[in-house]
Amino acid sequence: MSTRQGYVVVDLETTGFSPAKGDQICEIALISMDPDGTIVEEWHSLINPRRSTGAVHVHGITNAMVARAPAIEEVLDEIWQRIAGRVLVAHNASFDLRFLNVLPGSHWVTETLCTQRLAPGFLPDGKWTLAACCERAGIPFFNAHAALVDARAAAELLRFYLRSGVSWQEELNRAAHTCDEWRPCGVSQRQARQRQIHL
16 A cells, blocks of 8 residues: 555646646646645645746736746656545546646546535535635635645645544545556656745
8 A cells, every 4th residue: 555645635727727728737736635634745836838827817827937937747756746646636626637637647646536526515505616615614715826825725625524524545545556656757857936925
């Protein structure tokens, strides 16, 4: 069984909604958690999408900010070594999976949980956006649409669910058992480039 068993919470900021139409990741954050919800590591980076960053008014990422950032293939090792053997968690996970599943090495994404889809089982009725769920769970949430901020919020939402006594041990076990020994992708890698976030 993988010694990295646990969860990894992901959030992406992108140039648009559809990789099939050429949209790309322009920021990624990954938060690694133990099976009990303890946060053990955070990693995030701006990504050069090799095109316009898109809706700057939403995510605040300008073309100048990503000009010297690594391209996505230059941080694949950082991404997949954190995801391999863990259950991937995201709020509105189908969106993030749309972009992750077209990347080389996406076979490392095995088991997934969506904090948005799970929310009705843990929170009173209302809107199911990340901000709305955090508000009802009593989780502070500011500066939305920065990948690290959103990933931290989703991680706290998962921890809120876990405190109710729920268990996803079967998913954790399956993710761990489908993980072979992780190996680098063979593409030259670059260091993460992070934007300043005022929390």
